[in-house]
Amino acid sequence: MTEHVVLRRAVLIAGAALLGAYLSIAALTQTPLNPVKLRYYDEMNALTEPYLSQNWMLFAPDPLSDDRGILARAKCANGRATGFYDVSRPYVARVQHDRFFPSRINRLVSGTITQMDSPDPVLARLRNKEMEKKKRPVPLLPYEKTSRKEAETFLARYSLSQLSNVCDGSPSAVQVRMYVHELPSWSRRKDSSARGTTRFEDLKWRNAEDVG
Amino acid sequence: MKKFISTVDRWSSVPFGVVGVSGTRALLGFVGLMFYVSQYADRDYLFGPDAVLPWREFVAQVHSNGSFSLYAWSSSEAWFQLVFHLGLITALMVTLGIGGRAGLACHWVFLWSLYERQPVLLDGGDNLAYLVLPMLLATRCYDRFSFSSGRAKRLGRRLPTQVRSLATPLHNLGVVAIASQMCLVYVVSGLYKVQGQMWQDGTALFYVLRVPEFAFPGVSNLIYHNDFLVVAGTYMTVIFLVYFPLGVLVPALRPWAAAMSISFHVAIGLCMGLTGFALTMIACDLVFLDKELGKAVSAVANLAVRPIRRARNEKEPGGRAVEVTLAEESV
Known part of the structure; x- marks a missing residue:
């Protein structure tokens, strides 16, 4: 097609300029922390959210290296508390045995815990420096508190849905225990007795009616 | 200046990568379809009106994000099932190349709506898919690997020539x-x-492959127990990622860079169980493999056609003999 040459040229050049602008903005929101990003991040991010939002950190800077999950127990109407049940492991086992498009239910827990552990990069760097200097780190900011509370409610609700058979099918409250099992490090890879260490955090009891 | 104009003219008159983007469209459609299929049994629990993320909370999130989701329009079970199943059918149509760009746009709307319903399930593959699908709308991604009815071409002929020239x-x-x-x-x-x-230490693969969520029992341990594989795999990953643009900018290196990327993502898909992520990355890598994909498709087509031709050739002498006999008899 040899007609409309000027129009085709104009569209190609304008489109290339638009594409260049998009890529510059996307690159600026995605680069590791640097002075230009610190200065313009909010403006650039406002342009890309929500439809052009992206995150290409993909197992970086350090990949996930521990086994994270939750246990949960319920309180029955008579006040008796059940033992802890592992409510995340069965879905991880499902993923391990299904290599072709496995169900993603396991991500409800792992994704939520990861989100709770992924602060703003600037705040993370500030807190790390304060820890190195043995100072008191910056406390959680209001929005961080809100998102953590939402995540805790979500985990409680998820656990309640997984404990539907306990207490004759109507538990009155639920408690979540988050655990992080740090696997043996590289230097102990040949040590068959190495088991790693496990940390856990018990969240508050939540009434079934409040989270359901 | 002349060189610049001639480059602009070439880029505005010769379509590049038609086979590659057609492959991207078909594979992205398949990944989208499998997202629906793999979550089908759990769809009520994950996305339904009474899902683990309550409908009201989901609607509030959508509004605070300044986004939209078809699932936010109604909390009725019937609406949820309708939207979910329409999304599934649309994904199938995109895979098969039916429905053209309008179908592709609908697929994006359905997929985005589903992603918004439960964002915690998403990974980098889903992120790439919702960015690339609108880009595909501009391309001739239905020219190959599609059951075209020809309606799009007929409709296209009705457009003014200025629009068609674009x-x-x-x-x-x-x-x-x-x-x-x-x-x-x-x-x-x-x-x-x-x-x-x-x-930096060359140990990242050792750590990530032991995480139960990404472990492949019986296979991952063969890799992370081998020091050489761990260090080589970790460093090769970083080197490959950083130098990928250089690999695709040099035409001679392009197919090698793309082939390496595909091998890398096949390994991720198999060893880490991230099939959707791996296939989405492979789908987008196909834009760099236009010629190679075209050749591969032609080779496969030739292989498929060869037995048919052979069978025809074997029949033909017999067929001619019968015709000759009949002709002689009639004389």
């Missing part, structure tokens, strides 16, 4: 957009990895 520049812009997006993904991912202690 098809090629828009197609090429779409192809470049996808290629640039892929370069951005790889370089950013590589830059972050370079900063990580485990990637």
Whole structure:
């Protein structure tokens, strides 16, 4: 097609300029922390959210290296508390045995815990420096508190849905225990007795009616 | 200046990468379809009106994000089932190449709506898919690997010639957009990895392959128990990601860079169980393998056609003999 040459040229050049602008903005929101990003991040991010939002950190800077999950127990109407049940492991086992498009239910827990552990990069760097200097780190900011509370409610609700058979099918409250099992490090890879260490955090009891 | 104009003219008159983007469309459609299929049994629990993320909370999130989701329009079970199943059918149509660009746009709307319903399930593959699908709309991604009814061509002929003349520049812009997006993904991912202690130490694969969520029982341990494989795999990953754009900018290196990326993602898909992520990355890598994909498809088509031709040739002498006999008899 040899007609409309000027129009085709104009569209190609304008489109290339638009594409260049998009890529510059996307690159600026995605680069590791640097002075230009610190200065313009909010403006650039406002342009890309929500439809052009992206995150290409993909197992970086350090990949996930521990086994994270939750246990949960319920309180029955008579006040008796059940033992802890592992409510995340069965879905991880499902993923391990299904290599072709496995169900993603396991991500409800792992994704939520990861989100709770992924602060703003600037705040993370500030807190790390304060820890190195043995100072008191910056406390959680209001929005961080809100998102953590939402995540805790979500985990409680998820656990309640997984404990539907306990207490004759109507538990009155639920408690979540988050655990992080740090696997043996590289230097102990040949040590068959190495088991790693496990940390856990018990969240508050939540009434079934409040989270359901 | 003349050189610049002639380059602009070439880019606005010769479509590049038609086979590659057609492959991207078909594979992205398949990944979208499998997202629906793999979550089908759990759809009520994950996305329904009484899902683990309550409908009201989900609607509030959608509003605070300034986004939209078809699932937010109504909390009725019937509406949820309708939207979910329409989304599934649309994904199938995109895979098969039915419905043209309108179908592709609908697929994006359905997929985005589903992603918004339960964002915690998403990974980098889903992120790439919702960015690349609109870019595909500009391209001639239905020219190959599709059951075209010809309706789009007939409708296209009704458009004014000015509009029709823009098809090629828009197609090429779409192809470049996808290629640039892929370069951005790889370089950013590589830059972050370079900063990580485990990637610097050459031990990242050892750590990540032991995480139960990404472990392949009976296979992962063969890799992380081998020091050489761990260190070589970790460093090769970082080097490959950072230098990927260089690999695709040099035409001679392009197919090698793309082939390496595909092998890399096949390994991720198999060993880490991230099939959707791996296939989405492979789908987008196909834009760099236009010629190779075209040759591969032709070779496969030849292989498929050869037995039919052979069978025809074997029949033909007999068929002619019968005709000759009949002719002699009639004389």
